[in-house]
Amino acid sequence: MINMADSDERKSRILFVDDERNILSSLNRLFFDEDYEIFLAGSGQQGLEILQAHQVEVIISDQRMPGMVGVDFLIRARELQPDAIRIILTGYTDIDSAMRAINEGSIYKFITKPWNDEELKLVVRRAVEFYKLQRANSELLEITQHQNTELAELNETLNQRVKERTKAVFQKNQELKQLNEQLADSFAKVIRMMVNFLEMKSRDLGNHCKRVAASSRYLASEMGLSEEEVSRVEIAALLHDIGKLSMPEKLISKKLNLMTSDELNEWRRHPLLGERALASVENLEEICRIIRHHHENYNGTGFPDGLKGNEIPLASRIITVTDSYDLLINSIYINVSNTRLRAMKALRLNMGIKLDPDVVSKMVQFLHSRKDKKKTRKELELKPFELKENMILSRDLYTTRGVLVFSKDKRLDMGSIKSILDSDRLEKLFTSVYVYT
Numbered sequence: 001m002i003n004m005a006d007s008d009e010r011k012s013r014i015l016f017v018d019d020e021r022n023i024l025s026s027l028n029r030l031f032f033d034e035d036y037e038i039f040l041a042g043s044g045q046q047g048l049e050i051l052q053a054h055q056v057e058v059i060i061s062d063q064r065m066p067g068m069v070g071v072d073f074l075i076r077a078r079e080l081q082p083d084a085i086r087i088i089l090t091g092y093t094d095i096d097s098a099m100r101a102i103n104e105g106s107i108y109k110f111i112t113k114p115w116n117d118e119e120l121k122l123v124v125r126r127a128v129e130f131y132k133l134q135r136a137n138s139e140l141l142e143i144t145q146h147q148n149t150e151l152a153e154l155n156e157t158l159n160q161r162v163k164e165r166t167k168a169v170f171q172k173n174q175e176l177k178q179l180n181e182q183l184a185d186s187f188a189k190v191i192r193m194m195v196n197f198l199e200m201k202s203r204d205l206g207n208h209c210k211r212v213a214a215s216s217r218y219l220a221s222e223m224g225l226s227e228e229e230v231s232r233v234e235i236a237a238l239l240h241d242i243g244k245l246s247m248p249e250k251l252i253s254k255k256l257n258l259m260t261s262d263e264l265n266e267w268r269r270h271p272l273l274g275e276r277a278l279a280s281v282e283n284l285e286e287i288c289r290i291i292r293h294h295h296e297n298y299n300g301t302g303f304p305d306g307l308k309g310n311e312i313p314l315a316s317r318i319i320t321v322t323d324s325y326d327l328l329i330n331s332i333y334i335n336v337s338n339t340r341l342r343a344m345k346a347l348r349l350n351m352g353i354k355l356d357p358d359v360v361s362k363m364v365q366f367l368h369s370r371k372d373k374k375k376t377r378k379e380l381e382l383k384p385f386e387l388k389e390n391m392i393l394s395r396d397l398y399t400t401r402g403v404l405v406f407s408k409d410k411r412l413d414m415g416s417i418k419s420i421l422d423s424d425r426l427e428k429l430f431t432s433v434y435v436y437t
């Protein structure tokens, strides 16, 4: 097997093929001083044997030889060493041979005898350079092709990795989404269960908390709080009186102005009891804080900590206003019936004393807008199964047992429609469902 790799370290090789000994001798002499390794062959057959054993750069062959003519020899030489540069040397001007040599033997040069020594040396030198150039080109091509293949493989691997990674990230996201949905669902279930406890303890208390939650949500949204903060305010409002669960029924239903000082002191503990009851539930820390402070007064005279102004969490200040309004208008505890206007007046009188003036302003705006809406907007009476997403309740919705399902102005989503259908199935709704047209 011919070793191609050694050609860079050794002298360039020239093979001369001629049936005339004296020609071979003079060619050998001519190139004796040149920096080549010379091979001499007396026939085509001998030339082929040399080519089988040695890699050469240039082959110069006589055309007219007995047995195998030069062109036939070069055709076979090409099969053995396709890169070698082939040159024909002939004493005859033979067009047919010349054409065959060019077409079939891919001859680099056609030289006639007698040759000019310097010219022949120059031809051989250029042939060697051409060989080296050709070789360097094919090596470069090979390297480029190899690199292209590697690059294509690398791209393919990279694409595959990106695809796998994308798939993995997508799966992880789906899992996280599912987990979040499950968490949100169990969180909502916990809140619903607590509201159920409140309703079981006292229907009035449960309804009061739901109305306060609806108004607080609206006010929080109007005051520019983020959706997350608005939800937090709504949940805190739903649970703001949960501390009353541990109080005797008699105390909860007693009017505030009829309580003894001991009873009042006991009643005043409900924000702390509420905070303590929820402290063990994960993610409710902020809600606990809001509940703790929902009876702080704006001027610092409230309880349990006597905070004032902005020291009181905004969510607590919102609940204090909506809580006060609901107690005034529904007269659950104070045994005095109030109209809407009287209740609004009472809120205004407490601005800066018990209540945050900004929150009261928003509440008053809200109450006016509700009244205006009432005047201008028409209602539609629907059966629960006729409800659709984004409809807004135009009246409070109660069950026949008096449990408030949702307050008016509640925008319905799929979850709330399901709750209404469940309430109708379990307890029956007190009236039809009224929504704004």
Ligand SMILES: [Fe+2]
Pocket: 240, 241, 270, 294, 295, 323
């Ligand atoms: Fe309270």
